[in-house]
Amino acid sequence: MRARRYLKPWIFGVAAGVMFVGADALLPISPPSAYAFCLSCHVRDLVTAIVNSVAHSRFPASEVGSRALMLTSPGVLIGALLAAWINGEIHPRRASRPVLYAVLGLLVMVLGITIFGCTTRIVLRAGYGEIYGIVALVGMFAGVAISTVFIKWRVKRGTRS
Amino acid sequence: MARQTGNAVVSGALLSLALLGIGLVTGWLAQRSRMCFVGGLRDWIMVRDTELLTGLFSFLATVWVLTSVLSLLGILHQGAPELGAAGRASGYRTGAPGGLVLARVGSAAAGPVAALINHFFLASLAGGFLIGVLSVIAGGCVMRQHVLLAQGDGDARFYLAGFYGGAIVYYLALERLLDWVYR
Numbered sequence: 001m002r003a004r005r006y007l008k009p010w011i012f013g014v015a016a017g018v019m020f021v022g023a024d025a026l027l028p029i030s031p032p033s034a035y036a037f038c039l040s041c042h043v044r045d046l047v048t049a050i051v052n053s054v055a056h057s058r059f060p061a062s063e064v065g066s067r068a069l070m071l072t073s074p075g076v077l078i079g080a081l082l083a084a085w086i087n088g089e090i091h092p093r094r095a096s097r098p099v100l101y102a103v104l105g106l107l108v109m110v111l112g113i114t115i116f117g118c119t120t121r122i123v124l125r126a127g128y129g130e131i132y133g134i135v136a137l138v139g140m141f142a143g144v145a146i147s148t149v150f151i152k153w154r155v156k157r158g159t160r161s
Numbered sequence: 162m163a164r165q166t167g168n169a170v171v172s173g174a175l176l177s178l179a180l181l182g183i184g185l186v187t188g189w190l191a192q193r194s195r196m197c198f199v200g201g202l203r204d205w206i207m208v209r210d211t212e213l214l215t216g217l218f219s220f221l222a223t224v225w226v227l228t229s230v231l232s233l234l235g236i237l238h239q240g241a242p243e244l245g246a247a248g249r250a251s252g253y254r255t256g257a258p259g260g261l262v263l264a265r266v267g268s269a270a271a272g273p274v275a276a277l278i279n280h281f282f283l284a285s286l287a288g289g290f291l292i293g294v295l296s297v298i299a300g301g302c303v304m305r306q307h308v309l310l311a312q313g314d315g316d317a318r319f320y321l322a323g324f325y326g327g328a329i330v331y332y333l334a335l336e337r338l339l340d341w342v343y344r
Binding site: 005006007008009010011012013014015016017018019020021022023024025027028029036037039040042043044047048051059060064067068069070071072073074075076077078079080081082083084087089090091092093094095096097098099101102103104105106107108109110111112113114115118119120122123124126127128129132133135136137138139140141142143144145146147148149151152 | 173174176177178179180181182183184185186187188189190191192193194195196198199201202203206207212213215216217218219220221222223224225227228229231236237281282284285286287288289290291292293294295296297298299302303304306307308310311312313314315316317318319320321322323324325326327328329330331332335339342
């Protein structure tokens with residue numbers, strides 16, 4: 001078995017940043033700005049494109065979504081699957097709390113559509129200098145910080161008693 | 162100008178393939194680096210581990226520098242509307258300031274700062290907060306859940322099922338309710 005080589009997260013950050021901004025500059029994905037990568041919005045566009053063509057409904061999507069299939073989310077899945085498969089890191093695990101996770105996914109999607117961004121695109125929009133992206137990033141930092149501090153406090157209290 | 166000719170040249174199928182490629186490369190890199198956009202701050206608060214946090218801030222810094230340079234050169238198109246003509250929020254625009262925002266905030270402050278504080282401002286703040294809380298409970302951001310599913314995690318499978326279903330639930334049940342946000 002060959003040695004596993006991990007990538008430093010900062011390399012991911014630089015590579016992804018160059019790729020997303022470069023794609024926005026080179027490819028015609030502009031009608032929404034900062035739209036090279038978003039899992040909420042691209043999944044929204046993909047699902048509405050499929051549903052609209054099957055059920056003849058008229059759910060709104062972004063302008064790019066009407067011109068192309070937004071295959072980013074399946075792409076991420078396939079890319080991660082290839083990387084995990086080649087490096088022998090696929091470890092099937094049974095679901096522990098399916099209902100909780102389904103509700104979490106649903107809520108994150110609804111919130112993501114509402115404020116136009118998954119976690120990744122919030123950071124991307126903040127990097128673009130968009131004021132509401134920065135506001136959402138501040139909110140996200142606050143949410144992560146407060147919930148983590150709460151979990152840490154509860155764990156600490158649990159070990160003491 | 163170049164963008165309009167590009168629109169004609171790059172067809173929808175090619176654009177779909179390009180987006181698939183962006184996803185593939187991102188998924189590969191994310192799996193190899195265990196990158197997570199909420200895990201950085203969480204790990205730092207929990208155990209003072211800064212590794213994932215460097216990923217988040219290097220991403221933010223790279224995007225900021227590149228968009229600033231490209232929009233100064235006039236290559237990057239900014240401030241385009243978020244939804245298509247059919248969208249309820251068609252008037253809403255993202256990316257308005259257009260790069261170098263920290264340098265421009267001062268000059269913009271004389272303008273309508275109060276106009277920025279609207280329903281969407283509050284929704285962004287609260288929505289970002291809730292996404293942060295929910296992602297900590299789920300143990301990772303949306304991209305990380307994709308990677309976990311690829312690695313065989315059963316919970317991530319249900320997370321992604323809920324995630325895809327959320328788009329339909331939004332338009333069937335919640336769209337009118339959340340219309341307030343864009344007013």
